Every structure is written in structure tokens, then in C-alpha cells.
Amino acid sequence: MLKKSFLIALTILGLVIVSCSSHEKNPEGETFGSGVTLASAVAVSDVFTQVDELNGKVIRVKGTIEDLCKHKGCWMQVKEGDQILTVRFKDEAFTLPASAIGRSVDFEGLLIAEKISNPLGTHAACAEAGNHEGGGACESERAEESIKKASDMRYTMISTGLVLI
Amino acid sequence: MISAVLLIVIALTGILLVHQDDLKTIQTSRVPLSVLPGHYDTRLEQTRSRQGTSELFAGEDSVPMRWVILDLHTGEFFGKYGPWFYDILAIMMAVLGTTGIVMYFKIRKNSII
Numbered sequence: 527m528l529k530k531s532f533l534i535a536l537t538i539l540g541l542v543i544v545s546c547s548s549h550e551k552n553p554e555g556e557t558f559g560s561g562v563t564l565a566s567a568v569a570v571s572d573v574f575t576q577v578d579e580l581n582g583k584v585i586r587v588k589g590t591i592e593d594l595c596k597h598k599g600c601w602m603q604v605k606e607g608d609q610i611l612t613v614r615f616k617d618e619a620f621t622l623p624a625s626a627i628g629r630s631v632d633f634e635g636l637l638i639a640e641k642i643s644n645p646l647g648t649h650a651a652c653a654e655a656g657n658h659e660g661g662g663a664c665e666s667e668r669a670e671e672s673i674k675k676a677s678d679m680r681y682t683m684i685s686t687g688l689v690l691i
Numbered sequence: 692m693i694s695a696v697l698l699i700v701i702a703l704t705g706i707l708l709v710h711q712d713d714l715k716t717i718q719t720s721r722v723p724l725s726v727l728p729g730h731y732d733t734r735l736e737q738t739r740s741r742q743g744t745s746e747l748f749a750g751e752d753s754v755p756m757r758w759v760i761l762d763l764h765t766g767e768f769f770g771k772y773g774p775w776f777y778d779i780l781a782i783m784m785a786v787l788g789t790t791g792i793v794m795y796f797k798i799r800k801n802s803i804i
Contacts, residue, residue, distance in 0.1 A: 559718050614742045617735070619755035620711075620718040638743070684744055687719075 555632070559620040559687030562586050562634045570606040573637065573681065581639045587611070587683065588632050596624050604631065613683045626690055635685035694780055701777070704764035717760060721753035730770060731758075 570589035573580060592605035600618045604611045613633060615621070711717045724731055735754055739745040762768035766777035 556712075557715070558712070614744075616742075616744070616748075617738055617755050617758075618742075619721075619757055623712075636747070638747075682743065684742065684747070 555689040555691040557687070557689050558622060559615065559685065560634075561687040562632055562689055563687075564634055567632055570604050570609070570611055573611060574606075574609045577637075577639045577679075577681070580637050582637065584634065584636050585683075586632065586634045588630070591622075591626050591629055591631050594622055594624070594627060602626070602631070604633075609681075611681050611683060613685050613688075616684050616686050620687075622688075622690070630691040631688055632691060633683070633685045633688035635683045635687075638682045638684065639679060640682075641679050694783065697777075697780060698784070700763055704760050707760050708764055711757060711760075717756050720756040722756055722759050724752045724754065727754065727759070728768070728770060734758075 564584070564586040567586040567588045568576070568580070570587060573585070573587055587604070589604035589606060589611070592603045592610065594602040600621055601612060601614045602622060604613060613635065616635070707714065707717060724735065731754055735752075736745065739748060759768065762773075766773035766775075769776065
């Protein structure tokens with residue numbers, strides 16, 4: 527009797543797993559999170575050129591994964607040229623395998639473009655860059671570069687789902 | 692009784708975690724904070740603060756189901772001391788398993804003699 531119950535439970539569990547399988551059967555690729563629902567996707571480069579128009583909107587983007595959080599897989603970076611788009615998975619609801627680096631990805635989420643100022647302040651930034659003796663401006667090109675980088679725009683997408691192609 | 696229930700929970704959540712990429716429900720469902728222990732409020736706040744989305748999703752008081760399944764499996768669901776309790780439970784199970792094997796061979800040996 528016990529053996530029979532165990533076998534029935536095991537069969538049901540197996541059927542549930544097989545029937546709920548999402549990314550194995552998707553012909554478009556492996557789905558993570560809620561997948562993608564919007565009809566058309568924009569290229570990563572278009573995100574940067576049309577940022578005023580797209581900022582604060584839910585958009586679908588296509589690109590190639592340059593890097594991702596190897597410990598948890600809870601963020602990824604999609605690169606095109608010098609521009610990097612950081613994609614975070616909303617509330618860390620899903621993760622990506624480390625093997626996803628280099629693969630094409632089609633993802634959907636909210637775009638946040640914000641100008642970031644150096645939270646440490648000019649003097650601290652110069653000091654961090656290693657060539658500031660206090661009181662005045664940065665004393666090396668490297669230090670100035672660090673401030674320039676710190677005041678760049680930061681582009682982040684909060685993704686609710688994606689498809690690995 | 693508590694140990695048996697927890698063992699079932701650990702086993703089932705283990706299966707769900709292994710197949711989390713295949714089960715879309717785990718990736719898309721959310722659990723309301725109202726039914727979860729208080730420490731989930733803090734964790735959600737910390738995660739959103741890290742992601743810079745605290746203000747964006749301020750009205751969404753729920754956490755991904757994946758969090759709950761993972762925490763039930765590791766013991767973190769029960770708070771700071773949950774994993775310690777799970778450790779004790781695991782040691783108990785290992786001792787019971789070992790003594791079970793020893794007893795099996797002793798009984799077998801006695802029945803042969």
C-alpha cells in the first residue's frame with residue numbers, strides 16, 4: 527500500500543514538472559521570469575539614442591549578454607560598443623545560469639536612465655584616484671577621468687522576464 | 692512530528708529548487724508579505740534599496756515565491772536560528788540513518804547465527 531502511494535506521488539510530481547516545463551519547449555528559446563510580452567524589441571544601441579523617449583517605460587530589448595552576477599545570477603550586463611546596459615531582475619525573482627554569458631537575450635522591463643553624481647564628492651574622488659593632495663583640483667588626468675566617469679549617465683533596466691536565444 | 696513535517700518540507704522544496712527553471716510558477720508567482728514572517732519586510736526593503744527600486748514598487752507588498760521556497764529549504768524562513776535548527780535536524784537524521792544501518796547488519800548477523 528505504502529509502495530503504491532509512493533509510486534503514485536512520484537508519478538504525479540513527475541507529470542507536474544514535465545507539464546509546467548517552460549523553457550525546454552519554447553521554440554523561441556529558454557524563458558526566465560515572465561518572459562516577454564511586448565510585440566516589438568529595440569536594439570541596445572537604440573536604448574541609448576532614444577533614452578529621452580524610452581526612460582521610465584516598459585520596453586523590450588535585444589542584445590548579447592556581456593557579463594552576469596556569477597554568484598547569484600541576479601543581474602546581467604548587455605553591451606554594445608562602449609555602452610553598457612545593466613539589467614537587474616525585479617526583486618531577484620529569477621536567476622540566470624553562468625553559461626548564459628555570450629548568448630543573445632530578449633528581455634523586457636522598465637528602463638531607468640539617471641545622471642549619477644559622484645557620491646563621494648570631488649576631493650574624495652581625486653583621492654581615490656590616487657593623485658590628490660587635498661585643497662585643490664585633481665592633479666592628474668587619471669583623477670579627472672575618475673570624476674568624469676562618476677558623473678556619467680547610468681542606464682538600468684528592471685527586468686520582469688527574458689528569453690535566452 | 693515536527694521533524695517529520697520539516698523533512699517533507701525540505702525534500703519537496705529541494706525538488707522544486709532543482710526544477711525551478713522548468714517551473715514557470717516559481718519564477719512568476721509572488722507571496723504577500725501579510726502571510727510571511729516579519730523579516731521578509733526588511734529583506735524586501737534591502738533588495739529594492741540595492742536595486743534602486745524602493746520608490747518604484749512601493750505599493751507592491753509581496754515577495755517572489757522563489758525566496759520562500761529557498762528559505763523553507765535552508766531554514767531561513769524561520770528566522771536567524773532556523774538554519775541552526777535545520778543543522779540539528781540534519782545531524783539527528785544522519786545519526787538515525789547510521790544507527791539504522793548498524794542495527795540492520797547486527798540483526799542480520801544474529802539471524803544468520
